[in-house]
Amino acid sequence: MAIQIETTTDPLVIGGRTFASRLLIGTGKFSSGESMRDAIDASRTEIVTVALRRVDLDSTGGPDILAFIDTSKIQLLPNTSGAADAHEAIRLARLARAMGLPAWVKLEVTPDPRYLIPDSVETLKAAEQLVADGFVVLPYINADPVLAKRLEEAGCATVMPLGSWIGSNQGLRTRDAIRIIVEQATVPVVVDAGLGAPSHAAFAMELGADAVLVNTAIAVAADPAEMARAFKEATIAGRRGYLAGLAPARESAEASSPLTGFLDGR
Amino acid sequence: MNITANGKPRALPTGATIGDFLRELGWQPEWVVVEYNGEPLERSLIPDVHLSEGDRLEVVRAVSGG
C-alpha cells in the first residue's frame, strides 16, 4: 500500500501557494510524451518544469507538450534553459508569462552546454529584474550559501541549489553547502539537479530541504513511472525522517540483455 | 508585404493579422506565444494585431525541459 500523502499538516508554501507534494518533476529526456505523462501522474507532483523554444513554422510539429500535462492539477514552471545571460533569461520569462501561464519562472542561466553549471552573476542580475517585474522567481544555482542569501534578499520565492551536475545522477555532492543553505534560508530550499536515486531525494529531505526537483533519473529509468513512484515515496519518507529527528548516505549496474549481442559472428 | 518570423523572411498580404499568419501555416494561436517587435504580446491580442512591413515575430511554445 503506497504511503499516503500528508496534505494538511505539512504543506509546502511557495509564492503564496500551498502544495501537498514536495517533489517537482522536469520533463526533459523522456523517450516519449506518453511515458512523461505516466511518470508525472505516478509522481503525484504538482509542479512541472517546461522549456520554451522557437516553433518550426514549416511543420505543425509533434503534439504540444501541454497536451500531456493536466494543468488543472499541476502548476507549470517554465524555465529559461537556453539562456546564456540575464537578458535572454528575462526575455524568455516574459514570453512564458505572455503565454497565459502564471508569472512563475525557474530561472536558469547556463552558458556551459557540458555541465550546465549556472552562471551566478547573470542569475542574480536576472533575478532582481524579474522580481521587480512581478515574477515568482525560483533560481537554479550552485550550492553557494552567500549567493542563496543574496537571491533571498532580492526577493526570490525559493532557492534551488544543485545536488550535483545536471544529469550526473551523483546525488548530493554538495551536501555540506546544502546543510548551510538550509540552516540560513528563510525561503523554501529546493534541491534541483543530480538526484540519481530515490535515496538521494530522501537524503536531501533528511538534510532539511523543503523539496526536490528530479528529471534525468526518472526520464531515463527503465520504467519511468515506477521510478517516479519511488521518488515520491522517498521524498515523503525523507521529510518524515527530518520532522521526526535526524538519521545519517551506490549505483548498481542494471542487468539487461547483452549489449554486444549484435557483434556475435562478426 | 514582408516580415521576419523566427529569423526567416515571410511574405504576406498587406493588412494580415498575426492570427491569419499563424493559422495559414497551420498553427493555432492557443498553442504558441508571440514576441512582436521585441515585446511579448498578450495572447488575447494575437488575432487582432495587424502586421506591417518589416515587423519581427518570434513564435515560441512550451517544450520538454528539466
Next chain:
Amino acid sequence: MTSSFGDVLAAFPIADFVEHAGSSGDADVSRALAKDHGSRDVRDFAALMSDAASRRLEGLARASHELTTKRFGKTVHMYAPVYLSNECLTTCTYCGFAKGLPIVRKTLSNEESLDEARYLLARGFRSILLLTGEHQKLTGVDFLEEKLRLLAPVVPNLAIEVQVWDEDEYRRLRAAGCDGVVVYQETYDRDTYAKFHLAGKKRDYDWRLHAPERAGRAGMRRLGIGALLGLHEPWLQDAVAVAAHALFLTKTFWRSEISISLPRIRPSASGYSPQHPVTDRELAQAVCAFRLLLPDAAIVMSSREEASFRDGLIRLGVTHTSAGSHAEPGGYIHPKEAEEQFEVNDLRSPEEVAEAIRDMGYDVVWKDWAEPLRA
C-alpha cells in the same frame, strides 16, 4: 599565449600509450572502469582499448551505455550530409574525389542546393552537414558563404566538412549561418599524412591540425574531429591521438560541443585499402572507450557503416547518425549521376532509420538546438 594542440601533440607520448594498450592487463582495465566519469585520462583510454578490455567488452558496453543514456537520455540525433561539390585539387589517394580521377565532376547551383535541402527537410531533417572537395576557386569561402546564406533561413542547423580556413574566414562562415565545423585530420602521423596527401593545400599538416582551434575562436558552437582509421597502421595510434585532441578541445572551448567520428577506410574509386582494417568488434570497443573518456562528446556514426551494426553501436554510445545518405553531389534528387566519395553501406531511408531507432526504445532528435532568442 595558451598552447596549441600542436604543442601538446609534440610533447605527447602517443607511442607510450599504444604500448600501454598492448601491455594492459585485467587490473589496468578494472582501474580505468572504476574511475569517476569525467576523470579518466588518455592512459585509461589506452587500457580500455587493450585486448584485456576486449575480453570484457560486455562490461565496457554496459558502462558506456549507462553513461551515454545519463548524458544524452534515450535519444539519437539525426543529420544528413549534402555534397555541394566533388571538385578537388588535392590527391588524397584514399578518396573517390581525388584530383585526376576519371570521374563525373559536379558542383550544385543555388537552385540545386535548395532542392537537396528541401528534399531532406520534407523527410524531417533539421541538421545538415555540407561537404565539398578542396577546390580553391570553385568551392572557396565566397561559394560557401553564398550557400550558407541561402540555406540558413531554411535549415536550423548547418555544419561544414570542407577544406580548412583561417580564423577570419571561419568568422565569415559563422556569420553566414554555419554553427558547426568538422575537420578530420585523417591521420595524426606526419609521415603517413605526407604519403597520402601529395598535392593541394591539404599537404600542410599543421594548418589542418589547428583548424578546429581557429573555428573555435571564431565562435563555432560545434567542433567535430576524427581520423580515417586504417590509413596509418597501427590504427590505434590515430585513435589515441583523436582522444588527446578531443580532450584538449573540450578543455579549451568550454562553450562549444565537441564531436568525434571514427570512419573506417572503405573501398573507393581509387581503390585504397589497409592491410589490417579495423574489425567490427574493435570499432565497437573504440566507441565504448571514447564514451568513457569523453562523457559529453557527440559520437558520430555515418552511413559508411552497415545498418544492423550501426543500430547496435547506438546502444553502446553513438549519439549522432546520418540516414538515407548520398555521398555524391545532387545525390538526393539525381542519385548516382556524379561520383560518390565513398560507398554508402546503410541504404535505409530516413524513415526506416528513424523507425529502427524508435523500435530500440530511443527517441529521434531531428533538431537539437536553435539560435536562442538572441537580441
